Amino acid sequence: MPEERRQTTGVGTPLLASRLTPGPLPGPVVLRPRLLRQLDEGTAVPVTLVVAPAGWGKTTLLTSWYQAATGGDPVWGGPVTDAADGGRAGSPTTVGAGEPDLSESGSGRDRPDLGWVSVEAGDDGERLWSYLAAALRPAVGPPRSAALDGPPRPDQLEVLAAALAARERAVLLVLDDLHRITDPAAVAGLEFLLRHCEQRLRLVVGARAGVPLAVHRWRLAGELTELGPDDLAFTGDEVADLLTAHGTALPAEGVRRLRERTGGWPAALRFAALALPGQPDPARWVGQLGGDQPDIAGYLREEVLGGLDPDDRELLRSTAVADAVCAGLADAVTGRPDTGARLAELAGVGGVLRHDDGRPPWYRCHPLLADLLRDELARLPTEHVRELHRRAAGWYADNGRPADGLRHALVGGDWAGATELFLMTWPELAPYDRECSAAPPPPPAETMARDPELALACAAERAYAGDLSAAEGYLRLAGAAGELPVPRRERFVRLVAAVELAVVRWSDDIPAVRAAAARLLATHSATRAPGGQDRPPAVPPVAEPRGTTVEDADGWAVAGTALGLVDVAAGELGSAQRQLEAASLAARTAGWVRTELAGASRVALLCAIRGELRRAEAGAHSALALPPCQGWSCRTDCGYAYLALAVVALLRDQPEEAAANLALAEPAIVEPAARAVVALSRSQLLRDAGDLAGGYRLLVAARERLGESRGELDRWLRGAEADLRAARGDLDTARELLAGTGPELAVGLARVELRAGDEQTAEAVLPDWQAAEAVDWPLPVRVEAAVLNVVLAERAGDDRRAHRTLEVALDLAGGEGIRRPFTRADPELRDLLAAHLDTGTAHWSAVSDLVRGAAEPDEWAGPAGAALAEPLTEREVTILRYLQSILSNVEIAAELSLSINTVKTHVRNIYRKLDATRRREAVRRARDLRLI
Secondary structure: OOOOOOOOOOOOOOOEEEEOOOOOOOEEEEEHHHHHHHHHHOOOEEEEEEEEEOOOOHHHOOOHHHHHHHHOOOOOOOOOOOOHHHHHOOOOOOOOOOOOOOOOOOOOOOOEEEEEEEEOOOOOOOHHOOOOOOOHHHHHOHHHHHHHHHOOHHHHHHHHHHHOOOOOOOOOEEEEEEHHOOHHHHHHHHHHHHHOOOOOOEEEEOOOOOOOOOOOHHHHHOEEEEEHHHHOOOOOHHHHHHHHOOOOOOOOOHHHHHHHHHOOHHHHHHHHHHHHHHHHHHHHHHHHHOOOHHHHHHHHHHHHHHHOOOHHHHHHHHHHHOOOOOOOHHHHHHHOOOOHHHHHOOOOOOOOHHHHEOOOEEEEEEEHHHHHHHHHHHOOOOHHHHHHHHHHHHHHHHHHOHHHHHHHHHOOOOOOHHHHHHHHHHHHHHOOOOOOOOOOHHHHHHHHOOOOOHHHHHHHHHHHHHHHHHHHHHHHHHHHHOOOOOHHHHHHHHHHHHHHHEEEEEOOHHHHHHHHHHHHHEEEEHOOOOOOOOOOOOOOOOOOOOOOOOHHHHHHHHHHHHHHHHHHHHHHHHHHHHHHHHHHHHHHHHOOOOHHHHHHHHHHHHHHHOOOOHHHHHHHHHHHHHOOOOOOOHHHHHHHHHHHHHHHHHHHOOOOHHHHHHHHHHHHOOOOHHHHHHHHHHHHHHHOOOOOHHHHHHHHHHHHHHHOOOOOHHHHHHHHHHHHHHOOOOOOHHHHHOOOOOOOHHHHHHHHHHHHOHHHHHHHHHOOOOHHHHHHOOHHHHHHHHHHHHHHHOOOOOOOHHHHHHHHHHHHEEEEEEEEHHOOOOHHHHHHHHHHHOOOOOOHHHHHHHHHHOOOOOOOOOOOOOOOOOOOHHHHHOOOOOOOOOOOOOHHHHHHHHOHHHHHHHOOOOHHHHHOOHHHHHHHHHHHHHOO
């Protein structure tokens, strides 16, 4: 071995150069500048944590960033396991502690001062501080760092902190694998430096769980940057780049599937990239990729599970019977009283579990780790595994999750319990969104022959999961059973109808769904005529189910919800809203919370689409407050409530709030009609941001997914697409899109003609928005028509008509707080709004805010004037709004077509109710109460 200079610690142990510099990047590499940028921006604060379980490429990220900062190429290494994460290429040479590769000599004056320490298992305080001294020596000099070759004394730390504080620029110190320090006292001195060095020391830490730093304190002080698995996960484009770098390729669907199965986990992606070139059918191999794949399973056992306490590993394995668990479910399954604390610990910073933001929180493993745990579970004695499922079934049944309870009861072989649960909770087993799950093992044939209701329970469970062929098979078994005793016969007919409706709900055959719903309703007394004859099996009329029995309410809840959903699919939104309202009320009567949520959340969305914003907002918040809104499994129905709030925010011109609610809604929305609303909302936000092409692409894709004409929704999409095409100058195609009937299309065509400069044609095609039938239009369409009429009047030089029409438009919009037609209209309308302030308006505050571009005027956000002992009448509120203007009482009377004496009487009443003596005082008091 060649002669080398070396420096030893106080006990004579040499320092390894390989621990003071990062190792080489593994290849092939994929450029991921977004992560390097996050680190660059993050190091503006004292502590940056890169924390994730094994295999997330923490060391590779830190290495690439370090090399870029010290003059190397800013590249990101390919996904690596933590074997590569912590591995160091080359022989373990030793160097003097003051001579790491990071010396300032030759590094250039403009490069930042960087240090690197790789922490190893077994490092105690003495060993750690020897390496910290070596890493900091280039920045603070040998005299101040030499004393830190062992655990430093307080006075030595103060000297070092003072030396760091005196520097002009900060020192960045990378500490990789800091979780390996098990003695909290070993880093106490490091925290002392951070507190007293005037932020001249910046730590960049790579670790798994259990970081021995005061993370919460740094986070609370706003002095912490965190990168976790969500940041380190590969995006779809990065997955494709990785496969290309490894000499293989997949179609777009295969890349999406690979990203979905791995969750973007770098280690698994690297295993897949290495294995794919040898596969005869790569796309099929990706479809079968799971945690039982030998390389992945071995890595998970050694690197992820191997470091856990045996009790924690058993907790993870036992709770793997469920896709996600909360503390209560985990307690029930394991019989342990402490699972809440253990789950929280396992989901801590960089932990092996992820949790949602619910109360209580729900936890789940990475999909591949869950595969491995279930594989281990399957190796246990059958009866033990069945008992775990039975415990889970009991907890779900007791906590309002009958579908999950039914599935676990069947897997656990509890046939009697499964049948009882089905009979007691069948309305909550109606499917509204497909929730794929593995099929439980079928009960013995002789058992189902003796109990056809068990076969129906199996059919209901499979229908809920979207496994239609299995559900239909169980239905045939139930139908082949012998004659039931009379007390059970009528109930059995009702249950068969309910399960048949659940099965046909997955089809696109709208008449078949309506017929199945009619058959179910025909089995209930609520649908029978006084003479005892059933109504014909056509579409049942919408009815108010008050006064019906709970059993009747069951049928109305299930059948009415199904009918409402097919009306949504058909684009018959008005009928859908009425059906779902009645169904939601029936579900509330019967106590079926999930069914109520399914109807209430969609009613909120339909109200928002039609411009009933206050009702939509209240309904959405009420739906979100229902008990099932906890855990991953209940997010689907809540998605529609969030989408309703997004539409409300969009129409009130609150783009940030709209975008935030869309982000919550979008992952949960699966129905084509609701997806179309998402696309429409997203396209409007993109257009507002100037991205017309992006908005156009979303609309085209949404129309394709929606298929053939779906009534009102199709007209909304066509109108929005035509508006975008017209904005891009494609007027002819815009006109073609707007061919047909419906107020949305007619108003859209008038807008296109106005954009083309043909005011005469625009006025001719603009429908009569003040006609009696216009009351049934969606309110945003009416307001948009009124605004177009205002612009047409102004362009014709008829200012008086323009201002009168504008006042009517403000009346229409003000009740619900609709702002978008005003704020996103042509610039000339803004000038007209400004002039409208001087002509006298009952909406002075609202118009003033529109002109100023305020985000959310109080008047339009909803009145809060409940403090009055005697509330103002509607007419008094109207006159109160005029009192804000410069109009006299005579002029107000002329505007409202009232006598002057009537106006004076109303004004006196306003003063009395507001305890005011003058106009200005009354206006100020009304504004304080948010009456205007």
